[in-house]
Amino acid sequence: MLRSLWTAATGMRAQQVNFDTIAHNLSNVSTHGYKTQVNEFKTLLYQTLQTKTTTANGELKPTSAQVGLGVRNSAITSIFREGNMIASESDTAFAIDGKGFFAVRGSDGNTYYTRNGNLKFTLATTGNMLATTDGLPVLDTNGRPIILNQNYVLSQVSVSKDGQLCYPDETNNPRPIGITIGLFQFNNPNGLEKLADSLYAQSAASGQPINEATNNAVEKSDIIQGYLEGSNVQVADEMVSMIVTQRAYELNSKAITASDEMLQQANNLRR
DSSP states (O other): OHHHHHHHHHHHHHHHHHHHHHHHHHHTTTSTTOOOEEEEEEEOOEEEEEOSEEOTTSOEEOSOEEEEOOEEEEEEEEOOOOOOEEEOSOTTBEEEESSOEEEEEOTTSOEEEEOOOBEEEEEETTEEEEEETTOOBBBBTTSOBOEEOTTSOGGGOEEOTTOEEEEEOTTSOEEEEEEEBOEEEOSOGGGSEEOSTTEEEOOTTTOSOEETTTOTTSOOOEEEETEEEOOOOOHHHHHHHHHHHHHHHHHHHHHHHHHHHHHHHHHHTTO
8 A cells, every 4th residue: 555655646746747848838828939848658667566476276377466656757748840820020030831940059159949930130240140039149051140231221131931031132123142041950859958948959869950951851941031930839738638637636646545544444453
């Protein structure tokens, strides 16, 4: 019965983490580029109560008696399903149609990746720099910050589907200016390390970033100007998962109560 108490306790802890994950998803339902997260569970070790043996009549008992010791959270994975396209009046709003990620330069000098295309032009020492709302520079296909000199009228800068920055010529036709927004893919995006503000960092599990501009073996992504990728959180699904998690938590709690009552009955037998 003590074993059942600890087993039910592991279930309550696992469901608490699951509930926290669901709450995190719901809190980011309006976050651009956010990817919903899902808990994965794993059974704990089994304790062998009786090994393979024979009955009193000498008959072979080919199966052993084992009891599980509970459950734990094995991983929290992100579902990289594309979110809905949301129209924006900003000229620097970009949605990615495909598997690509924008690359940004962090304050620590490292490169991070995001699907959040809510970008802005900010003042830099040599001109106007394309950056995130937190001021992190957006990188081009060569891994350099995208900076336009003061000669460009920012409201007239447009971006083609392949990420090229364009500016009107003498005939008012957009022409590429030689700068392309970098898009990068990963063989295993679920292996990316999750950071704040919809940022991801590469890891050994995700593999090296694949530059779409230099690798023809991957399917190219498109950049859609004037749109933002919304969160892919499905509120109805999360609410159903929340109810299921609550019921599972209650069941584990009742198992603890039942074990406690059985222990109390066992103690009363000694009186």
